[in-house]
Amino acid sequence: MSVTPRDKAVFEAGIKLGAxxxxxxxxxxxxxxxxxxEKAIAxxxxxxxFVRSITVQIDREMVKQNLSAFGYTELKGPMLTVDAVIKYENYExxxxxxxxxxxxxxxxxxxKEV
Amino acid sequence: MSVTPRDKAVFEAGIKLGAxxxxxxxxxxxxxxxxxxEKAIAxxxxxxxFVRSITVQIDREMVKQNLSAFGYTELKGPMLTVDAVIKYENYExxxxxxxxxxxxxxxxxxxKEV
Amino acid sequence: MSVTPRDKAVFEAGIKLGAxxxxxxxxxxxxxxxxxxEKAIAxxxxxxxFVRSITVQIDREMVKQNLSAFGYTELKGPMLTVDAVIKYENYExxxxxxxxxxxxxxxxxxxKEV
Amino acid sequence: MSVTPRDKAVFEAGIKLGAxxxxxxxxxxxxxxxxxxEKAIAxxxxxxxFVRSITVQIDREMVKQNLSAFGYTELKGPMLTVDAVIKYENYExxxxxxxxxxxxxxxxxxxKEV
Incomplete structure (x- = not known):
């Protein structure tokens, strides 16, 4: 099966989230x-x-609950809510x-085809 | 357009390379x-x-050319050749x-459909 | 030789730059x-x-020279100028x-002792 | 106060752990x-x-307890036990x-002075 523009669009979207x-x-x-x-990541x-738009939200409540005795924590996967739109050729x-x-x-x- | 198993397969493949x-x-x-x-990355x-197989090769010649005065360098993107097969439902x-x-x-x- | 507060201060400073x-x-x-x-890193x-202050500068000229055909690059070590002050007990x-x-x-x- | 070889030795040690x-x-x-x-990190x-020796141990019990429904997890800080010896000039x-x-x-x- 040949690789379609739709495949490439979805592939690019995956790359961005993994990265x-x-x-x-x-x-x-x-x-x-x-x-x-949040701002720097986005x-x-x-x-x-191919990134059309992206929003990144970090769960402040979860940051708060994870604060160490030193007053900080590390960004963890579960704290993240990300939404992104990738456009490749005519696929969004x-x-x-x-x-x-x-x-x-x-x-x-x-x-979607656009 | 609804999201297909094929989309998900290709998306998962993108995630792995970005990661x-x-x-x-x-x-x-x-x-x-x-x-x-190489071995640890693979x-x-x-x-x-969904990772079926993966091979990772680091260009030794490029490592050699990049060695600092201290005898080491850092892994850089251009040094990498990666091949991977991802399988999601009936798509490879x-x-x-x-x-x-x-x-x-x-x-x-x-x-391909398998 | 026992480990001194001065050792710990300098050790902490090293950790921050490596991180x-x-x-x-x-x-x-x-x-x-x-x-x-720059802002997010700092x-x-x-x-x-123990971080008292930190400034991070990314060399814009170097970013410009490294821009790929896609209009972006990656942060590389040589682009960074960082200055930081770490304070541990009475050592800065x-x-x-x-x-x-x-x-x-x-x-x-x-x-210095403070 | 001038920076001593001992300071530099301890600083280098901190860099390695942060990295x-x-x-x-x-x-x-x-x-x-x-x-x-473990082997690749070490x-x-x-x-x-200036790295003289290093051992890296990852707590297998903790890996096991953290395995997701997908059968894997991510390396987390608490899983790590690291010991390293850094030598700079006559300080170890x-x-x-x-x-x-x-x-x-x-x-x-x-x-110690060596």
């Missing part, structure tokens, strides 16, 4: 720095090819990452 | 440690869901990462 | 996102224990990372 | 791949300047990382 997760999970974080980390991924793919059943799951929400 | 790249690029490396890093990604996706036009490009090589 | 480098090098970046990445490291340690002889070198600039 | 942690934490891992990841850090510094009070703490164990 985001493994680049930024582990970053030191506190309640005061959540904003700047902007960083947005410069990659909506993907996301969110906590489900205790795991940070990545999923394809929609693929 | 591999951003987890391991930057690792200190020398000619003596190329073998163990094994690490192989434990993720072959993907790869390789140097092309100076950049480490990720690509879908084949999608 | 910064290996957490954030590899992040996708373009000229438009340099500001947010804030992220600042939440770790000034450390930095900067390009020297082609390599991003980390160094202790000063240790 | 190790933020480079490799987050790597996908299962019971079958613990061995290769070898990777061993190529950096023994450092380690180990779980203490629930946190993966890095510490200087000994500094």
């Amino acid at each position: 985001l997760y493994h680049q930024f999970v582990g970053s030191p974080i506190s309640l005061k720095t959540v904003d700047s980390l 902007q960083s991924i947005s410069v990659q090819p 793919v909506s993907v996301g990452m969110a906590l489900k059943d205790g795991y940070p799951l990545m999923h394809v929400k929609d693929v | 591999l790249y951003h987890q391991f690029v930057g690792s200190p490396i020398s000619l003596k440690t190329v073998d163990s890093l 094994q690490s990604i192989s434990v993720q869901p 996706v072959s993907v790869g990462m390789a140097l092309k036009d100076g950049y480490p490009l990720m690509h879908v090589k084949d999608v | 910064l480098y290996h957490q954030f090098v590899g992040s996708p970046i373009s000229l438009k996102t340099v500001d947010s990445l 804030q992220s490291i600042s939440v770790q224990p 340690v000034s450390v930095g990372m900067a390009l020297k002889d082609g390599y991003p070198l980390m160094h202790v600039k000063d240790v | 190790l942690y933020h480079q490799f934490v987050g790597s996908p891992i299962s019971l079958k791949t613990v061995d290769s990841l 070898q990777s850090i061993s190529v950096q300047p 510094v023994s450092v380690g990382m180990a779980l203490k009070d629930g946190y993966p703490l890095m510490h200087v164990k000994d500094v």
Whole structure:
């Protein structure tokens, strides 16, 4: 079966989420720095090819609960809610990452021809 | 358009390559440690869901050329050649990462129904 | 020889620079996102224990020269100039990372009793 | 106060632990791949300047307890026990990382003149 533009669009979307997760999970974080980390992650991924839009939210309640005796924690996968739209040729793919059943799951929400 | 098993298969393949790249690029490396890093990267990604097979090759010539005055360098994207097969439901996706036009490009090589 | 507060102060300073480098090098970046990445890196490291102050500068000229055909690049070690002050008990340690002889070198600039 | 060889030795030791942690934490891992990841981490850090020796142990029981429904987990800080000896000029510094009070703490164990 030949590889279609739709395949490539969805493939690119997967790359972005895998990259985001493994680049930024582990970053030191506190309640005061959540904003700047959210912004930097979203902007960083947005410069990659085919990224149409991206939003990154870090669960402040979870950051709070994870604060160590030293007043900080690390960004963990379950803290992340990500929504992104990737466009490749005439395909627009909506993907996301969110906590489900205790795991940070990545999923394809929609693929449309535009 | 609804999301198909084929979409999910290709999406999962993208996740794996994005993860591999951003987890391991930057690792200190020398000619003596190329073998163990190749093996660890391949094994690490192989434990993720839907990975059927994966091979990772690090260009030893490029490692050699990049060695600093201290006798080591860091794993860089262009040093990597990766081939992986991801299987999701009845779709098998072959993907790869390789140097092309100076950049480490990720690509879908084949999608087949099995 | 017993471990002194001065040893611990300098050790903590080393940890911070090693962490910064290996957490954030590899992040996708373009000229438009340099500001947010600089800020997020500095804030992220600042939440770790004993960090008194930190400044992070990313060389925009180098970002520009490294832009791929896709209009972005990755944060690389040589692009970084970092200055940080770590305080542990009564020792204040000034450390930095900067390009020297082609390599991003980390160094202790000063240790003082306060 | 001028910076001494002893300061530099301890600083280099800190760099190595910070680097190790933020480079490799987050790597996908299962019971079958613990061995290769331990080996690759130790070898990777061993190529950096001034590293005399290093051992890396990943707590298999903790890996087991953290396995997801998909049969794998990620390397987390508390799973790591690291011991390293750094030598700079005539100073040999023994450092380690180990779980203490629930946190993966890095510490200087000994500094000696050799």
